[in-house]
Amino acid sequence: MRVSIAGAGLGGLCLAQGLRGAGIDAEVYERDPAITARFQGYRLVLNQAGFDALRGCLPPRWHALLDAIVGDAHGERLVLDPQLNRIGELGPGRTGIVVDRHVLRHLLLTGLTVHTGAALTGYDVRSDGKVEARFEHGDPVVGDLLVGADGVGSRVRALLSPQTVPTDTGVRFVIGRTPLTEQFAGLSRAFGSKIAGDGVSLLLGAMRFRTPPKQAAEELAPEVALPDVGDYVRWAMILPPDDAVTPQEAALSRMEGWHPDLRALVEQSDPDNSALLSIRVVEPRARWTPGPVTLLGDAIHATSPTGGNGANTALRDADLLRRCLAEGSLVEAVGGYEREMFAYGAEAVRQSLDALPAYVPQTS
Numbered sequence: 001m002r003v004s005i006a007g008a009g010l011g012g013l014c015l016a017q018g019l020r021g022a023g024i025d026a027e028v029y030e031r032d033p034a035i036t037a038r039f040q041g042y043r044l045v046l047n048q049a050g051f052d053a054l055r056g057c058l059p060p061r062w063h064a065l066l067d068a069i070v071g072d073a074h075g076e077r078l079v080l081d082p083q084l085n086r087i088g089e090l091g092p093g094r095t096g097i098v099v100d101r102h103v104l105r106h107l108l109l110t111g112l113t114v115h116t117g118a119a120l121t122g123y124d125v126r127s128d129g130k131v132e133a134r135f136e137h138g139d140p141v142v143g144d145l146l147v148g149a150d151g152v153g154s155r156v157r158a159l160l161s162p163q164t165v166p167t168d169t170g171v172r173f174v175i176g177r178t179p180l181t182e183q184f185a186g187l188s189r190a191f192g193s194k195i196a197g198d199g200v201s202l203l204l205g206a207m208r209f210r211t212p213p214k215q216a217a218e219e220l221a222p223e224v225a226l227p228d229v230g231d232y233v234r235w236a237m238i239l240p241p242d243d244a245v246t247p248q249e250a251a252l253s254r255m256e257g258w259h260p261d262l263r264a265l266v267e268q269s270d271p272d273n274s275a276l277l278s279i280r281v282v283e284p285r286a287r288w289t290p291g292p293v294t295l296l297g298d299a300i301h302a303t304s305p306t307g308g309n310g311a312n313t314a315l316r317d318a319d320l321l322r323r324c325l326a327e328g329s330l331v332e333a334v335g336g337y338e339r340e341m342f343a344y345g346a347e348a349v350r351q352s353l354d355a356l357p358a359y360v361p362q363t364s
């Protein structure tokens with residue numbers, strides 16, 4: 001069996017690793033000209049199910065490395081005012097495992113065949129049941145299965161299920177990261193907490209690697225090359241749709257008079273790893289007849305980041321699909337995968353939308 005995967009995000013790469021482990025030939029086609037072409041390095045919180053799915057797709061010899069390059073999400077979740085005084089509690093928080101998306105992608109890329117600069121433009125299902133994928137540049141590719149893991153704006157979805165379209169929530173999200181220096185160590189009780197300002201909330205989370213990723217790879221799996229990344233603070237603010245400035249300006253304009261450490265944190269952030277994003281969701285509704293083309297991850301169930309479950313669900317898809325493909329005939333395997341994925345994917349989107357209003361600022 002030969003599988004073509006469109007999209008080298010977490011879901012597509014995790015699937016490719018899982019298929020490689022199952023002895024199934026898989027190649028990945030990524031639109032970006034290079035893996036590091038744009039902002040990709042934010043911190044994700046994985047729950048146990050997401051982490052287990054990821055582990056299940058990776059060769060066991062990398063499990064120790066995976067355990068070394070994550071961090072732990074724990075601690076009190078407080079509501080603080082802009083001067084860092086405690087004014088409430090968010091309640092029991094998300095405990096879990098924090099990973100850096102950029103570092104994880106490098107681990108997932110190891111040993112795979114990934115074609116960059118390969119934007120999928122279309123596909124045809126041929127009379128022999130195989131699927132031919134076409135790209136903006138380069139020759140078409142024929143395989144037994146095409147998996148659209150091409151994110152919220154999925155081209156594969158537009159062709160397979162044209163009625164399934166993203167919804168723009170109208171909410172924007174500014175996210176940045178700042179090295180975790182001595183100066184910001186004192187903010188530690190704000191990590192995992194919400195700073196409630198006048199109509200806006202700043203969310204802070206620390207990425208503390210158990211072992212620096214580059215060092216961990218050198219010690220535990222020398223065939224893996226991981227980036228040299230230090231600990232950092234991820235900050236995020238949800239904004240109404242009318243600000244059109246840089247990510248830092250968007251946040252700072254709403255932080256007049258805030259504690260100097262909070263302002264410094266945003267001022268000192270790395271512009272290459274800061275971004276202003278729109279929150280768009282995709283709700284999986286209409287099923288199609290199972291066949292040689294399917295979808296995975298944000299391409300079919302994009303959640304709001306406030307749910308903290310998009311990556312978890314994409315990894316779950318990858319693990320489920322690789323297990324189905326390793327067991328059954330192609331159409332049965334894809335049908336079984338889609339049946340389960342539609343149910344939990346729809347639930348993940350619903351949960352993330354339920355969590356959104358608590359973070360949306362009131363416009364005056």
Ligand SMILES: Cc1cc2nc3c(=O)[nH]c(=O)nc-3n(C[C@H](O)[C@H](O)[C@H](O)COP(=O)(O)OP(=O)(O)OC[C@H]3O[C@@H](n4cnc5c(N)ncnc54)[C@H](O)[C@@H]3O)c2cc1C
Nearest residue numbers: 007009010011031045120150151297298308309310311312
């Ligand atoms: C700021 C932020 C914080 C988040 N925090 C969390 C969290 O804490 N926990 C959690 O579970 N989730 C979180 N998420 C969600 C999570 O990041 C996504 O759900 C997850 O990355 C989706 O993975 P994916 O592989 O489906 O898609 P993506 O990671 O979007 O990958 C899609 C890939 O396809 C490529 N592509 C697009 N079009 C084409 C084409 N035509 N041809 C070829 N390639 C194409 C893209 O370039 C991209 O590389 C967060 C998201 C954001 C933005």
